[in-house]
Amino acid sequence: MTDPLDTVFAALADPTRRAILSMLLEDDMAVTDVAEPFQMSLAGISKHLAILAGAGLITQEKRGRVKWCKLEPDALRAASVWMQGFGQFEPVNLDAFERFLAAELPGEDEGLAVQGD
Amino acid sequence: MTDPLDTVFAALADPTRRAILSMLLEDDMAVTDVAEPFQMSLAGISKHLAILAGAGLITQEKRGRVKWCKLEPDALRAASVWMQGFGQFEPVNLDAFERFLAAELPGEDEGLAVQGD
DNA sequence: GGCATATTCAACCATCCGGTTGACGATTGC
DNA sequence: GCAATCGTCAACCGGATGGTTGAATATGCC
Numbered sequence: 001m002t003d004p005l006d007t008v009f010a011a012l013a014d015p016t017r018r019a020i021l022s023m024l025l026e027d028d029m030a031v032t033d034v035a036e037p038f039q040m041s042l043a044g045i046s047k048h049l050a051i052l053a054g055a056g057l058i059t060q061e062k063r064g065r066v067k068w069c070k071l072e073p074d075a076l077r078a079a080s081v082w083m084q085g086f087g088q089f090e091p092v093n094l095d096a097f098e099r100f101l102a103a104e105l106p107g108e109d110e111g112l113a114v115q116g117d
Numbered sequence: 118m119t120d121p122l123d124t125v126f127a128a129l130a131d132p133t134r135r136a137i138l139s140m141l142l143e144d145d146m147a148v149t150d151v152a153e154p155f156q157m158s159l160a161g162i163s164k165h166l167a168i169l170a171g172a173g174l175i176t177q178e179k180r181g182r183v184k185w186c187k188l189e190p191d192a193l194r195a196a197s198v199w200m201q202g203f204g205q206f207e208p209v210n211l212d213a214f215e216r217f218l219a220a221e222l223p224g225e226d227e228g229l230a231v232q233g234d
Numbered sequence: 235g236g237c238a239t240a241t242t243c244a245a246c247c248a249t250c251c252g253g254t255t256g257a258c259g260a261t262t263g264c
Numbered sequence: 265g266c267a268a269t270c271g272t273c274a275a276c277c278g279g280a281t282g283g284t285t286g287a288a289t290a291t292g293c294c
Contacts, residue, residue, distance in 0.1 A: 009130035014282085015120055018199075025203065031241060044283055046242060051281095065240050065291035073203040082135070083197045086142065086190040131252080148271060161253055163272060168251095182261040182270050 004056070008079045011055035016040070017048050024058060024071040031060075031067050121173070125196045128172035133157070134165050141175060141188040148177075148184050 011017055020034055035045035049069060052058045056075035061068050128134055137151055152162035166186060169175045173192035178185050 003132055005135065006130055006132055009126050010281095012196075012200075013123055013126035013130055015123055016282090018122065021203065032239085040282095041284065042240085043242070043285080047282075050242090062241090062290095067241065071203065076200050076203050079129075080197065080200045083129075083193050083200065086138065086188065086193050127251095133252090149269085157252095158254060159271070160255080160273085164252075167272090179260095179271090184271065 005079055005082060007055040008057065008075060011051050011057055012079075014048070014051075016045075017052055020045075020048060020052065020069075021057060021071060024069060028068050028070045031069065034069060122196055122199060124172040125174065125192060128168050128174055129196075131165070131168075133162075134169055137162075137165060137169065137186075138174060138188060141186060145185050145187045148186065151186060 012021075016038065019038075023029060023034060023037075031046060031049060032042065034049065035042045038045060049058065049060065052069075053060055057072055059070050059072055061070065129138075133155065136155075140146060140151060140154075148163060148166060149159065151166065152159050155162060166175065166177065170177055174189055176187050176189055178187065
């Protein structure tokens with residue numbers, strides 16, 4: 001796994017990690033807060049965050065005993081360019097993206113296990 | 118692995134599979150021809166193609182004893198929309214894409230093992 | 235100092251993944 | 265009919281992944 005695209009796409013292939021990225025869209029978060037909505041151990045989330053950081057999709061900065069996670073959307077640029085080359089997609093459709101978020105975001109108001117089923 | 122994004126991103130995470138997609142950009146190909154530039158067994162390539170087909174990134178149609186593989190760029194649309202939402206990337210830059218292809222495409226003129234290493 | 239909080243480390247487990255080889259099922263062509 | 269070609273299936277292997285638990289390491293607070 002040398003190519004950056006490998007690690008980026010692999011990181012994006014997991015629904016938990018995509019959900020985390022969606023959460024970080026709204027604001028930077030501490031590890032514990034990231035983990036809160038998931039029914040998964042903190043260590044598990046910590047691993048996911050390490051993978052996201054390894055792919056450059058987030059950065060983590062420790063302030064005091066709290067480690068803050070910050071989205072790094074630039075890391076997606078290369079992957080996005082690669083993908084768009086195949087589809088000649090029309091210009092970004094943010095409405096479609098909103099719909100995606102609605103479908104993908106952990107239902108912050110109920111139990112949640114990343115995906116319904 | 119239920120979400121289509123899971124399978125699409127997972128399929129894209131492998132350099133062999135991305136190389137195959139790049140090859141199919143140019144034209145539809147038979148399985149044997151897809152396999153030719155790789156130093157990998159036909160069965161191995163066949164598995165990769167099955168994964169790409171499972172993600173909807175290609176379709177396969179059998180004509181006679183030859184199975185033709187066809188790129189299905191539409192399958193990337195959802196993933197592309199998802200990604201672009203994070204970056205608000207500037208409009209598609211096809212030049213950047215060409216550079217990517219140049220870097221990623223199997224060097225059809227030498228041995229090749231997906232990545233030079 | 236001593237306890238609580240925040241996060242990771244280490245070991246472990248089950249499962250998936252990428253790859254191989256060898257046998258097999260279709261299809262074509264002589 | 266028979267042999268060659270195209271492609272997949274099945275079994276197997278080693279290594280990565282996603283998850284767990286329990287101990288360990290920092291840091292903050294009183």
